[in-house]
Amino acid sequence: MTKTPAAEFASDSPAPVPPTGGPSSPAPEQKGFFGHPRGLATLFFTEMWERFSFYGMRALLILFMTATAEKGGLGFSGEKAGAIYGLYGAGVYLTAMPGGWLADRILGQRRAVLFGGCIIALGHFSMALPGTFFFFLGLLLIVLGTGLLKPNISAMVGGLYPEGGARRDAGFSIFYMGINIGAFTAPIVVGLLGERVNWHVGFGAAGVGMVFGVIQYLLGGKHLGEVGKKARSADLRPEAPGQLEKSGGSRMAGFTVVGVLVGLLVVLQLLGVVDLTSAVGLARAGGFIIVTLALAFFAYQFTAGGLDATEKRRLAVIGVFFIASTLFWAGFEQAGSSLNLFARDATDRVVFGWEVPASTLQAVNALFIIALAPVFAWMWVRLNKQGREPSSPAKFSLGLVLMGAGFAVMVVASLAAAGGHKVSPAWLVLTYLLHTLGELSLSPVGLSTVTKLAPQRVVGQMMGVWFMSMSLGNLIAGQLAGLLGTNPTPIFGAVAAVAIGAGLLLAIAVRPLRRMMGGVH
The missing domain is CATH 1.20.1250.20 (MFS general substrate transporter like domains)
Structure with missing residues (x-):
């Protein structure tokens, strides 16, 4: 997963996000972290530790899955391990959209980031336990937690700069340096522990990193002002005549597309084209779903x-x-x-x-x-x-x-x-x-x-x-x-x-x- 500013922001924010607190919200402190709001330091270190946990676990993932049982691994075949790795990477991107929606409509960005960090930490600690059940549970939790944290923490960085402009761009540049510091140190620390001490110790170390991020986020929350505190559901609620009907029609169209895809997958399973009971089959089905949705979107437009x-x-x-x-x-x-x-x-x-x-x-x-x-x-x-x-x-x-x-x-x-x-x-x-x-x-x-x-x-x-x-x-x-x-x-x-x-x-x-x-x- 890339660590350049634009790619990370792409995965973080489905659409431009207006200042969360609204025009009357108190602005966060404007000086204190390289001439930027003190809240940037809070988000910088939270994201640094989240990326430390993510890239540390990622560095070990396929090595652990393909290592033999004698070496403490799962002994999966290369094909199965690759499919699981691909599903995991795909899931991290796909959950960013519902994670942003939940923050906008229900949780607010501040709580979404906190809940996401806690779920990510639980995922890593689950992988620190032996057994395939805890392994897959951990992967699922990390995907879900990342979907909550990633799209919203960058949106909060933007909320620190309601004035926009070059200063906001400079703030994002500093923020993404934290991403790369975490991505650089994680394979060295987590990889060394995982490969030289024990795989599960490495996964646990990634979880500890995320815990540091959550603690730092809670302690530094006072510097964020009102940024990210409230969901924007009131701003997003349809008000003009016909908007409600249009929103309902869009949801119905979405449910129809999902229903058709599920039906197609069932037919393909019965015909033996895909095997939804295996990791490889699930990966191929996932690719089929993504291609179908993309083609449907372009065709409709x-x-x-x-x-x-x-x-x-x-x-x-x-x-x-x-x-x-x-x-x-x-x-x-x-x-x-x-x-x-x-x-x-x-x-x-x-x-x-x-x-x-x-x-x-x-x-x-x-x-x-x-x-x-x-x-x-x-x-x-x-x-x-x-x-x-x-x-x-x-x-x-x-x-x-x-x-x-x-x-x-x-x-x-x-x-x-x-x-x-x-x-x-x-x-x-x-x-x-x-x-x-x-x-x-x-x-x-x-x-x-x-x-x-x-x-x-x-x-x-x-x-x-x-x-x-x-x-x-x-x-x-x-x-x-x-x-x-x-x-x-x-x-x-x-x-x-x-x-x-x-x-x-x-x-x-x-x-x-x-x-x-x-x-x-």
């Missing part, structure tokens, strides 16, 4: 959405970006699965006589993000001033090519590792560098471009569809990891070829796509 010609062309561009985003995350999210397994099985990790845990290499991406994100931000601004900044399609193309290039490096590494040879970790480090460059080229563009291209009356729904591309990418990444086997070269080669090929096709289509975007850069 084109045929009955009341769009003019310009809006339809822009929506078509979003469809192209949806496919590109899915392909990118299908490759990128293998960092915690197939590349993690390659680090364990085929990488020489001995440094000065000590074998570095495989999970430690998961910290490399966050380190590169910390180092390179400011460089990219400066570079885009400079190129923009010179009138040479690449367009959004060009950045998407570059991101796909760089991600594919990273897997091309892994093809060479896997060939060198053939026959049981151990290769240098430099191969993985180079791959993570290329993936980070690709992430910084593509990820920050996604949310910004979609919000500009989508018709304003459906921008929130469009964000939900955009999250589906990330969920689908996670599901595919898990499926690919399950196919790795003893010879990863064909999988790495296929991913490299598809990503680079898609990136080049997108590069060819840059000019027509820019024309279809109708002036949006």
Whole structure:
């Protein structure tokens, strides 16, 4: 799961959120944390510890599932473990939308973040207990808790800056540095404990990190003012004539779509097309549901959405970006699965006589993000001033090519590792560098471009569809990891070829796509 500001915000906030407390609410303290409101420190450290728990557990997840029982693992096959990993990653994105809805309508952001953090901690502590029941219960709790916490804590950061502007952007930049600090330290600390002491100790350490975050959040709550305290249900309640009927009609349409999907899955199960009793079957069914929902949304908007010609062309561009985003995350999210397994099985990790845990290499991406994100931000601004900044399609193309290039490096590494040879970790480090460059080229563009291209009356729904591309990418990444086997070269080669090929096709289509975007850069 990416740690760039735009990608994290995309997963955090389905739509722009107005200041929570309303115009008459007391503003939070305006100075005290690098010249920013004191409340930013509260949210900074809460998110840092949440990401510490998340990325720490993520670094161990597939290693634990595929480790033999003699080594304390679950002994799952690669296919089953990959499917579970993909379902978990997809679930984290999909629950962000209902989590935001619950905060808006019922809980308020402040309580949603608190409840989410507590549920996440319970999930990690559940995984610290032996047994598959507690393992799956823990994963479910973490998914549900993350869905409550993630979309609302970023919205609260925005609520600290009712004036908006550049100061708000700077606040988010500081906030996302906390994300990357947590993502960098977690694989080192949690990974070391999990691989060298006991898997369950590692999972427990991730839970302790989340507890620190919850405690810090409670102690620092006084600095948040009225931000996030109340649900916005009163603001969202239909008032104009016909709005209530329209809202009811939308809910009925949603229930109809869900009913049709359930019926289709039952038919597919009876026909033997999918097996909903297995992890692999559930992952494939999840992919089927996401694709069906996305296609239904685009089809409805084109045929009955009341769009003019310009809006339809822009929506078509979003469809192209949806496919590109899915392909990118299908490759990128293998960092915690197939590349993690390659680090364990085929990488020489001995440094000065000590074998570095495989999970430690998961910290490399966050380190590169910390180092390179400011460089990219400066570079885009400079190129923009010179009138040479690449367009959004060009950045998407570059991101796909760089991600594919990273897997091309892994093809060479896997060939060198053939026959049981151990290769240098430099191969993985180079791959993570290329993936980070690709992430910084593509990820920050996604949310910004979609919000500009989508018709304003459906921008929130469009964000939900955009999250589906990330969920689908996670599901595919898990499926690919399950196919790795003893010879990863064909999988790495296929991913490299598809990503680079898609990136080049997108590069060819840059000019027509820019024309279809109708002036949006």
